[in-house]
Amino acid sequence: RVFAEYFDIxxxxxxIAVLSGEAKLEEAVxxxxxxxxxxxxxxxxxxxxxxxxxxxRFTRFLEDLRSKYDYVIIDTPPVLAVxxxxxxxxxxxxxxxxxxxxxxxxxxxxxxLKSLENVQVxxxxxxxxxxxxxxxxxxxxxxx
Numbered sequence: 332r333v334f335a336e337y338f339d340i341x342x343x344x345x346x347i348a349v350l351s352g353e354a355k356l357e358e359a360v361x362x363x364x365x366x367x368x369x370x371x372x373x374x375x376x377x378x379x380x381x382x383x384x385x386x387x388r389f390t391r392f393l394e395d396l397r398s399k400y401d402y403v404i405i406d407t408p409p410v411l412a413v414x415x416x417x418x419x420x421x422x423x424x425x426x427x428x429x430x431x432x433x434x435x436x437x438x439x440x441x442x443x444l445k446s447l448e449n450v451q452v453x454x455x456x457x458x459x460x461x462x463x464x465x466x467x468x469x470x471x472x473x474x475x
Contacts, residue, residue: 344359345374356395380414389422393422417447417452420452426454427455427456428440428457429458430459432460432463433466
């Protein structure tokens, strides 16, 4: 749901509306010219997210997206916070595990990776995000 704020997407239907049949994908997608990408925002729902993402309807939705787009990127909540990433990860071709610089502990990283491994989700790569350039210098990286 954070993308709606980042890209100032107002009054648009999102993923839940498309999955429920309330809106068509074409009506709900917003094109972001700076990224040259289409964005489908998340929405609040009373329905359990794990139930939605493990449904046959979600599987068919992903198949439809794969036929229309070269790449489908799904940004999930943190893996330790809710089961979304573990459930969605089973349907993905690749999983990129993102770790926030100087905020996520080694223990949390290990637990998160283990929780994905426990449900047979293979992590393809790891990204260190929100790096502080000044903080990197303390570790001997960056310009002197």
